[in-house]
Amino acid sequence: xxxxxxxxRITIWLTLLVGLTLAMPNAFxxxxxxxxxxxQAIELGADTTENRDAASVWPDFLPSGLVNLGLDLRGxxxxxxxxxxxxxxxxxxxxxxxxxxxxxxxxxxxxGTIRLQPSEPGTLRVRISEEAGMARxxxxxxxxxxxxxxxxxxxxxxxxxxxxxxxxxxxxSEEEKRATDERTMQQSLEIIRRRIDExxxxxxxxxxxxxxxxxxxxxxxxxxxxxxxxxxxxxxxxFQPVIGRTSDExxxxxxxxxxxxxxxxxxxxxxxxxxxxxxxxxLVDAQPSFDQNGRPAVNFRFNPSGARAFGxxxxxxxxxxxxxxxxxxxxxxxxxxxxxxGGSGIITGNFTVEESTNLAVLLRAGALPAELSFxxxxxxxxxxGQDSIDAGKIATIIAFVGVLIFMALSYGLFGLFAxxxxxxxxxxxxxxxxxxGATLTLPGIAGIVLTVGxxxxxxxxxxxxxxxELKTAKGPARAIELGYEKALSAIIDAxxxxxxxxxxxxxxxSGPVRGFAITLGFGILTSVFTAIFVTRLxxxxxxxxxxxxxIEV
Amino acid sequence: MRLRLVRQNTNFDFFSRWRLWLGLSALLIxxxxxxxxxxxLNYGIDFRGGTTIRTESTEPVDVxxxxxxxxxxALGDVSISEVFDPTFGPDQNVAMIRIQAQEGEEAVxxxxxxxxxxALQAVDPGLKLPFASVESVGPKVSGELIQxxxxxxxxxxxxxxxxxxxxFEWQFAVGAVVALVHDVILTIGIxxxxxxxxxxxxxxxxxxxxxYSLNDTVVVFDRVRENLIKYKSKDxxxxxxxxxxxxxxxxxMTSATTLLALIALFVLGGDVIRxxxxxxxxxxxVGTYSSIFVAxxxxxxxxxxxxxxxxxxxxxxxxxxxxx
Numbered sequence: 001x002x003x004x005x006x007x008x009r010i011t012i013w014l015t016l017l018v019g020l021t022l023a024m025p026n027a028f029x030x031x032x033x034x035x036x037x038x039x040q041a042i043e044l045g046a047d048t049t050e051n052r053d054a055a056s057v058w059p060d061f062l063p064s065g066l067v068n069l070g071l072d073l074r075g076x077x078x079x080x081x082x083x084x085x086x087x088x089x090x091x092x093x094x095x096x097x098x099x100x101x102x103x104x105x106x107x108x109x110x111x112g113t114i115r116l117q118p119s120e121p122g123t124l125r126v127r128i129s130e131e132a133g134m135a136r137x138x139x140x141x142x143x144x145x146x147x148x149x150x151x152x153x154x155x156x157x158x159x160x161x162x163x164x165x166x167x168x169x170x171x172x173s174e175e176e177k178r179a180t181d182e183r184t185m186q187q188s189l190e191i192i193r194r195r196i197d198e199x200x201x202x203x204x205x206x207x208x209x210x211x212x213x214x215x216x217x218x219x220x221x222x223x224x225x226x227x228x229x230x231x232x233x234x235x236x237x238x239f240q241p242v243i244g245r246t247s248d249e250x251x252x253x254x255x256x257x258x259x260x261x262x263x264x265x266x267x268x269x270x271x272x273x274x275x276x277x278x279x280x281x282x283l284v285d286a287q288p289s290f291d292q293n294g295r296p297a298v299n300f301r302f303n304p305s306g307a308r309a310f311g312x313x314x315x316x317x318x319x320x321x322x323x324x325x326x327x328x329x330x331x332x333x334x335x336x337x338x339x340x341x342g343g344s345g346i347i348t349g350n351f352t353v354e355e356s357t358n359l360a361v362l363l364r365a366g367a368l369p370a371e372l373s374f375x376x377x378x379x380x381x382x383x384x385g386q387d388s389i390d391a392g393k394i395a396t397i398i399a400f401v402g403v404l405i406f407m408a409l410s411y412g413l414f415g416l417f418a419x420x421x422x423x424x425x426x427x428x429x430x431x432x433x434x435x436x437g438a439t440l441t442l443p444g445i446a447g448i449v450l451t452v453g454x455x456x457x458x459x460x461x462x463x464x465x466x467x468x469e470l471k472t473a474k475g476p477a478r479a480i481e482l483g484y485e486k487a488l489s490a491i492i493d494a495x496x497x498x499x500x501x502x503x504x505x506x507x508x509x510s511g512p513v514r515g516f517a518i519t520l521g522f523g524i525l526t527s528v529f530t531a532i533f534v535t536r537l538x539x540x541x542x543x544x545x546x547x548x549x550x551i552e553v
Numbered sequence: 554m555r556l557r558l559v560r561q562n563t564n565f566d567f568f569s570r571w572r573l574w575l576g577l578s579a580l581l582i583x584x585x586x587x588x589x590x591x592x593x594l595n596y597g598i599d600f601r602g603g604t605t606i607r608t609e610s611t612e613p614v615d616v617x618x619x620x621x622x623x624x625x626x627a628l629g630d631v632s633i634s635e636v637f638d639p640t641f642g643p644d645q646n647v648a649m650i651r652i653q654a655q656e657g658e659e660a661v662x663x664x665x666x667x668x669x670x671x672a673l674q675a676v677d678p679g680l681k682l683p684f685a686s687v688e689s690v691g692p693k694v695s696g697e698l699i700q701x702x703x704x705x706x707x708x709x710x711x712x713x714x715x716x717x718x719x720x721f722e723w724q725f726a727v728g729a730v731v732a733l734v735h736d737v738i739l740t741i742g743i744x745x746x747x748x749x750x751x752x753x754x755x756x757x758x759x760x761x762x763x764x765y766s767l768n769d770t771v772v773v774f775d776r777v778r779e780n781l782i783k784y785k786s787k788d789x790x791x792x793x794x795x796x797x798x799x800x801x802x803x804x805x806m807t808s809a810t811t812l813l814a815l816i817a818l819f820v821l822g823g824d825v826i827r828x829x830x831x832x833x834x835x836x837x838x839v840g841t842y843s844s845i846f847v848a849x850x851x852x853x854x855x856x857x858x859x860x861x862x863x864x865x866x867x868x869x870x871x872x873x874x875x876x877x
Contacts, residue, residue, distance in 0.1 A: 380686045381686055446822070446829060449814045450811065453813065494768040497717075500713060505760050516757045
């Protein structure tokens with residue numbers, strides 16, 4: 001007969017209760033949002049009375065998880081950046097040249113003269129005049145290689161050294177490239193995160209995608225261009241020896257040197273040694289400040305090894321100019337007046353206060369190891385997002401009410417049971433979304449509306465089946481039981497197949513499509529639960545109380 | 554008194570003209586293909602790269618002046634269309650501008666957007682800046698997006714084929730998949746014929762259609778399987794007819810509630826997702842049709858094992874009853 005064990009009833013009620021509790025904060029969205037922001041601020045150390053007051057708007061013992069609103073609903077910027085991993089190979093090879101020169105120099109007798117040859121970025125080509133010394137030269141250069149630090153590339157060396165006639169060709173080995181790629185990506189992610197955090201915005205998404213891409217979503221920011229300004233600059237700071245100054249941009253700088261434009265002086269170029277003395281990586285601090293003439297500048301401090309290199313270089317090169325280079329532009333090229341031992345200094349240039357502050361932020365957060373190129377960018381204005389929310393809300397309510405009326409008209413009392421289940425169903429979807437911290441997007445709202453339409457399907461299947469069984473079965477209780485029993489396989493099959501497509505959508509999709517897949521998938525789970533268990537429980541409770549001799553579905 | 558979409562105990566003969574129905578579907582598929590090949594889809598920037606800008610202005614939009622203003626910037630292929638929507642306020646005039654991917658640039662540059670803004674504001678003082686939305690996709694990503702989308706659709710269909718094959722018989726799987734492919738092709742066909750923007754969201758809609766149509770087909774098939782055991786001596790034709798008639802009321806109820814919800818979204822949900830919702834509405838209609846007239850007709854055509862009394866490894870593994 002129609003019976004449901006007590007423990008099952010309790011489980012069903014408890015599940016519903018948990019779902020509803022989790023969903024509840026969304027009904028008080030702004031209030032809970034204020035609370036969450038305040039709590040986060042307090043956690044970060046800003047334990048002010050203001051924040052305490054803000055935090056008191058929502059009781060601590062209640063859940064405070066919210067459904068995040070996607071960019072298309074809240075407004076903000078979305079960027080897909082590609083990290084130029086090859087840059088790093090090139091930089092590594094550039095900085096290797098002095099080392100190669102230094103190991104070969106003592107062996108001049110065997111290898112002859114050593115000369116750097118032009119080569120593709122990422123390879124180092126060094127020509128020696130004595131071909132007979134090749135074996136010895138290769139041996140020496142190979143001595144520079146170090147074991148790769150990874151779990152998989154056991155025993156591999158980081159350099160690939162080969163000979164080609166009189167040329168020694170050095171490249172990064174495949175294992176090292178892989179390890180470098182991994183490091184570069186981790187560093188880039190970390191630095192982008194730090195830069196965005198410095199600006200202080202709510203809930204940015206910074207995610208790695210695939211081998212060399214990073215997805216950045218920042219809600220509330222005015223435009224993608226603004227976001228690009230913050231994260232798009234590599235902020236590679238280097239201090240390089242100056243060889244000369246020219247106004248001809250086609251001047252051949254010579255091998256191992258480079259020609260870079262001046263930031264302030266139009267048409268002026270500097271010829272610099274490619275290998276830097278010190279780089280921004282060795283900075284420990286940078287602060288905006290003013291120089292002795294009251295112009296905006298940036299103060300910086302090196303770590304001990306950077307300070308030593310900088311100190312040694314300045315001691316040996318008093319009277320020579322050296323260049324401060326930021327992202328391939330020479331900020332300034334002062335002449336070294338004296339030995340600078342302390343490892344701190346000041347960068348002056350034609351900055352505005354804003355620029356010097358920005359530069360300090362960028363230097364502090366660290367340089368991006370490689371340049372970013374942007375493959376995709378989207379800016380959604382906050383008003384458009386609000387319009388979408390409003391339209392989505394109205395549409396969902398109308399759809400919802402329409403379905404409720406339709407069900408009540410079609411199935412009477414049983415329709416009302418289904419309607420209760422449907423309302424609980426929507427609450428459960430929001431509960432699940434809040435629990436996993438999922439993001440609600442515009443297609444996600446469509447997913448919910450679709451669920452509203454389809455959630456009744458399981459109930460319809462059961463009710464139609466009960467109608468059929470009523471014609472043949474003995475009594476209403478048996479008909480209800482058979483109705484559930486026989487409709488089950490259709491319900492399960494139908495929902496599993498839809499669930500499969502939701503999973504595929506989630507795995508293959510991105511952004512808004514993923515948001516749709518999540519709500520659709522959750523909708524299937526909750527609608528099966530409410531249809532099989534909740535409506536059934538409601539019907540059974542009703543049946544136990546009334547004991548009707550006949551029922552109409 | 555109950556609302557009934559389908560009267561009780563229907564006894565329609567769905568298969569007296571099954572060749573006609575299959576023929577009709579085949580014809581529609583051919584038309585869809587022809588439209589797709591001759592006219593092509595109106596791909597959004599997701600799939601072909603480029604930039605779309607959504608403008609909002611208090612003044613009525615004049616597409617001609619906008620076009621003239623942008624011509625001076627030499628952006629290549631630019632298309633401008635005004636957007637109408639019942640959810641817009643009286644002073645809300647919206648236009649969509651699409652600019653082709655610029656030579657040598659993956660994503661759009663900030664200066665370009667600024668230039669467009671300045672040029673448009675010169676001819677339309679009511680224009681709101683910054684733009685309501687700017688979206689830009691580089692050619693590199695768009696190529697990949699097409700690829701992933703195609704893979705997603707194929708994967709979904711393959712997964713379904715396997716699932717139905719495991720749960721039913723291979724004839725059922727073939728019937729279901731032919732119906733799915735039919736729905737997908739017809740949806741692509743109508744998008745090509747009406748030149749509605751085809752973007753990433755439409756792929757999501759396509760996959761949902763796959764899910765929905767399948768849902769419908771599976772319910773019918775489930776009943777067919779049950780009736781094949783019940784009526785061992787009846788013709789397959791008759792068994793199919795009985796099964797479809799028995800499930801007809803449910804088929805219409807579910808389609809009606811889903812359509813009700815979708816139509817509300819279509820009318821009131823705003824123009825941003827209208828294409829997406831349209832695809833789903835179309836999919837629900839086509840999917841309902843196909844589960845009866847394509848999936849079942851294919852089943853009739855292929856024939857099916859009649860003796861279900863001895864379940865084999867791949868069949869009859871119905872889920873056990875829940876004993877709640």
